[in-house]
Amino acid sequence: MTHSEDIKSIKNSDRHFIWHPFTQMKHWADSDPVVITEARDCFLKDEKGRWYLDAVSSLWVNIHGHKRKEIDDAVKAQLNKVAHTTLLGLANIPSAKLAEKLIYTTNKSFAGLMPRLSKVFYSDNGSTAVEVALKMAFQYWIHKRQPNKQQFVGIKNGYHGDTIGAMSVGSVEVFHGTFGPLFIKTLKAPSPYCYRCELKKTHPDCELACLDAMENILKADSENIAAVILEPMVQAAGGMIIWPEGYLKGVRELCTKYSVLLIADEVATGFGRTGKMFACEHESIAPDLLCISKGITNGYMPLAATIATDEIYDSFLGEFSELKTFFHGHSYTGNPLACAAAASSLNIFESDNTLTNMQPKAALLKQELNEIANLPIVGDVRSLGLIAGIELVKDKKTKESFPWEDAIGWKVAHKLREQGIIMRPLGNVLVVMPPLSILIDDLKYLLDSLKKTIIALVNEC
Numbered sequence: 015m016t017h018s019e020d021i022k023s024i025k026n027s028d029r030h031f032i033w034h035p036f037t038q039m040k041h042w043a044d045s046d047p048v049v050i051t052e053a054r055d056c057f058l059k060d061e062k063g064r065w066y067l068d069a070v071s072s073l074w075v076n077i078h079g080h081k082r083k084e085i086d087d088a089v090k091a092q093l094n095k096v097a098h099t100t101l102l103g104l105a106n107i108p109s110a111k112l113a114e115k116l117i118y119t120t121n122k123s124f125a126g127l128m129p130r131l132s133k134v135f136y137s138d139n140g141s142t143a144v145e146v147a148l149k150m151a152f153q154y155w156i157h158k159r160q161p162n163k164q165q166f167v168g169i170k171n172g173y174h175g176d177t178i179g180a181m182s183v184g185s186v187e188v189f190h191g192t193f194g195p196l197f198i199k200t201l202k203a204p205s206p207y208c209y210r211c212e213l214k215k216t217h218p219d220c221e222l223a224c225l226d227a228m229e230n231i232l233k234a235d236s237e238n239i240a241a242v243i244l245e246p247m248v249q250a251a252g253g254m255i256i257w258p259e260g261y262l263k264g265v266r267e268l269c270t271k272y273s274v275l276l277i278a279d280e281v282a283t284g285f286g287r288t289g290k291m292f293a294c295e296h297e298s299i300a301p302d303l304l305c306i307s308k309g310i311t312n313g314y315m316p317l318a319a320t321i322a323t324d325e326i327y328d329s330f331l332g333e334f335s336e337l338k339t340f341f342h343g344h345s346y347t348g349n350p351l352a353c354a355a356a357a358s359s360l361n362i363f364e365s366d367n368t369l370t371n372m373q374p375k376a377a378l379l380k381q382e383l384n385e386i387a388n389l390p391i392v393g394d395v396r397s398l399g400l401i402a403g404i405e406l407v408k409d410k411k412t413k414e415s416f417p418w419e420d421a422i423g424w425k426v427a428h429k430l431r432e433q434g435i436i437m438r439p440l441g442n443v444l445v446v447m448p449p450l451s452i453l454i455d456d457l458k459y460l461l462d463s464l465k466k467t468i469i470a471l472v473n474e475c
Contacts, residue, residue: 021061024049048431053080056452058436069430069437069460071449074250074282075313078362079451085312088358092350101136101348109136109348112357119360120304120321123291127300129323135340136319136348140281141175143305143318144243147277148179149342150303150326151241154275157329157338160237166198167231167242167274171205171252174243174279174305183243186252188441201235203228203242205249206261209394209405210413221258228265232272241275241302242268247293247398250282253443254403256396263297275302275326281318285309285359286369286450289376289399296398302326312359317352372450375457376400379446382461389465390472391422402446404464416442422471429467435460 029043048066052059056079058066068076078085092108099106113134120131135150137143148166155163168174168183175181181190182197185205190197204213204227208220217223232239246262249255269276278301283293287309290296294304303326307318332338346352363369376399383395383402393407406422408414416422423439430437439445444464448457 017061021049024061048436055079055081056449056456064434066431066434066436067452067456067460068449069435070445070447071309072313073308073438074287074447075308075311076449077285077309077312077451078359078366078368079449080313082312082358082362084362084365085314085355085358088354089314089351092354095350097351098346098349100345102343106348106350106353108350108353108357112353112360115357115360116306116319116321119291123295124300127298129300129302129325131300131304131321132324133322133327134319135322136317136353137344138316138346139175139318140279140305140307141177141180142344143281143307143320144174144180144183144277144279145177146320146342147243147279147303147305148183148241150320150322150340151275151277153340154326154329155240162238163240163274164199165201165235165239167201167203167228167239169203169205169242169244169249171207171249171255172243172245172279173249173251174245175281189251201231201239203231205252205255206257207249207253207255208258209396221261221264224261225264225268229268232268232274236272236274239272239274241277243277243279245279245281245293246283246299246301247288247296248283248401250401251440253405253440254396254401254445256398256401256403260297262294263299266297266299266301269302277301277303277305279305281305281307283401286363286372287399287401287447289369289373291363291369293398310359311352311355312362314355314359315349315352316346317349317356366451368450372400375450375452375454378454378457379461382458382465386461386465386468389468392468397446400446400448400450400452403440404444404446404468406442406444406468425471426464426467429470430463433463433467435463437464 049061050058056068058068116134166183170185172184173186174184178196182200184190185202204224206220206224211220213223247257280292284306304321311317330338330340380397387395391406394405396403408416423442427437427439
């Protein structure tokens with residue numbers, strides 16, 4: 015079989031046997047998909063030998079670039095020993111070493127702040143990390159003899175994953191609307207989405223208006239609320255919404271004031287994406303529970319962790335007969351291969367001086383976005399670190415959105431693909447989230463191509 019025949023067979027198998035995530039398969043079946051065969055640095059290679067800049071880090075998971083020798087070697091070395099053993103009743107070396115590194119990293123990031131994160135619970139992905147946090151928070155209050163604290167507060171435009179609990183505390187209608195009847199009871203606070211903040215009609219300051227609304231919820235029902243869950247600083251899947259200064263810190267203070275736990279979902283924002291190791295650092299706050307995944311292994315394999323305080327952990331300690339055990343686990347919890355990859359990825363942050371070296375790139379991104387903001391169909395641009403969202407609108411003055419059927423974000427993405435750039439939009443919001451290791455020249459090419467593509471689209475309209 016020739017290479018072209020083999021690829022044709024692969025595409026046929028894909029069409030006939032795979033149900034792709036977040037994909038309308040009716041249209042997919044009629045398309046000619048790009049088949050990725052290889053990757054290196056910040057680039058992906060397709061079946062025709064063409065290279066593409068990975069502008070969304072393979073869905074926000076790649077930090078240091080593809081095919082990093084250090085991580086390759088760490089995984090190979092572990093594979094020569096053991097691929098997987100359970101953490102139910104056994105320990106393994108990579109998971110113990112990684113847990114120590116994670117606690118060291120979080121303590122360094124949140125130095126001097128309370129509460130202090132101290133215990134790592136492994137799972138498989140962002141959704142499961144969130145489910146773990148929700149269950150820990152729920153059971154914690156039972157152990158504290160406050161079993162009435164059963165509700166959670168989520169924030170509108172929030173996204174925490176696709177399992178039932180994670181969807182329940184999320185609030186993105188297109189993702190969650192269908193499944194509402196399945197959800198656990200959750201209160202929803204307004205999102206500090208300043209570009210479209212409805213509260214600004216009655217209050218000029220989005221941050222203060224949203225904090226007032228959050229306090230009203232907590233003040234009215236704190237005796238029944240277990241935790242507030244949020245994506246600190248950036249609501250990612252909700253549209254790359256960047257929060258105004260002071261909101262995150264204000265929510266932390268309110269949670270402390272009303273004796274409610276704070277869960278920080280840093281699945282998308284963690285590991286340097288916002289310019290700091292964790293987004294919570296931007297406002298010098300520490301959560302009671304921290305959820306991490308995505309970039310933890312540099313995209314090599316699934317792994318997640320929920321990191322808790324001693325206060326929460328200690329509440330689960332007791333005799334067998336007390337049934338205070340946290341009855342939750344996953345088959346691949348603490349997988350040695352994944353933990354080896356994650357430990358190596360954390361080492362690269364130090365050897366590459368990643369957080370320092372990304373700062374000029376973040377500055378360039380912000381500078382170029384200021385120019386893009388002036389284009390006729392660009393309603394808003396927002397960025398933090400190497401995360402950016404460009405919201406396209408039909409009418410710049412009224413902020414009227416393009417209708418779904420226009421697929422405006424996808425039109426830009428497809429035109430960029432012709433220029434050797436892979437980008438996946440969120441509806442009308444163009445997402446820029448390349449690996450932190452991207453070279454300045456490659457970032458310039460990405461942003462220049464993006465600007466020219468939007469201009470060309472304006473001329474077509």
